[in-house]
Amino acid sequence: MPPPVRVRYPSQGAWMTDELLQEDGWQTLHEGGVSASLDGVEVREEDAAKFPSEMIQESQEDCPEDQRQSLYQKILEMSVADKFRLAIHANREVRNLLIHDPKRMVSLAVLKNRRIDETEILKYAQRKDLSEDVVSAIAKDPKWKRNYSMKLALVSNPKTPLSLSINMLSHLQDRDLKSLSRDKDVSPALKNKAQEYLRQRNIK
Numbered sequence: 001m002p003p004p005v006r007v008r009y010p011s012q013g014a015w016m017t018d019e020l021l022q023e024d025g026w027q028t029l030h031e032g033g034v035s036a037s038l039d040g041v042e043v044r045e046e047d048a049a050k051f052p053s054e055m056i057q058e059s060q061e062d063c064p065e066d067q068r069q070s071l072y073q074k075i076l077e078m079s080v081a082d083k084f085r086l087a088i089h090a091n092r093e094v095r096n097l098l099i100h101d102p103k104r105m106v107s108l109a110v111l112k113n114r115r116i117d118e119t120e121i122l123k124y125a126q127r128k129d130l131s132e133d134v135v136s137a138i139a140k141d142p143k144w145k146r147n148y149s150m151k152l153a154l155v156s157n158p159k160t161p162l163s164l165s166i167n168m169l170s171h172l173q174d175r176d177l178k179s180l181s182r183d184k185d186v187s188p189a190l191k192n193k194a195q196e197y198l199r200q201r202n203i204k
Helices: 046-049 065-076 082-090 092-098 102-112 117-128 132-140 146-154 162-168 174-182 187-199
Strands: 005-007 042-043
Touching: 005 082, 042 082, 042 187, 046 082, 046 117, 082 162, 082 187, 092 102, 102 132, 132 146, 132 162, 146 162, 146 174, 162 187, 174 187
Parallel strands: none
Antiparallel strands: 005 042
16 A cells, blocks of 8 residues: 655645655645645545545546536535545546635645546646646646647646746747737737747748
8 A cells, every 4th residue: 555645834844745746836835824734634545435436436428517516515515635635536527626726735736636647637738717826837847748739738828927938938839939929818028939939940
């Protein structure tokens, strides 16, 4: 049986395990004052059995709206610690709900779910309704940035911090740089940088 994942916060002068602390995407957890009662939250494999099967087991069928609302209500009644544990084990439907959780430690924990794959992460990277913390965590994770579509999605997402978007611009193909340089929803600084790369490549 794998060892438990323990999470503590620097505000308590403690530590976080490498399994959950990856790159700088978790630095946002250090801000905003997480409740001291969550110091030392443990996540174990057997925790999955504590939650209803419809929250853990994957389904090949689309979730009906009434069932989705039922799941949402159950999540609302959970403590932050339980939502954090659930995020690590949740199925896709529940992950899609928890990714919007106002507590950063919960929404970011979704990205550490072992069943999450590149296709799902790409969908998150394309969404403009997610928090900057989530999008930034994806952008800082090197294993996702190897995918070209991921880079393009992140650069095009206004929730991606400007410094990270600019760093990825040089990896984009000419046609995508052209599109970005003309996109009204892209920040002026990013558009200017895209145009600069096009000039360097002698692309009109």
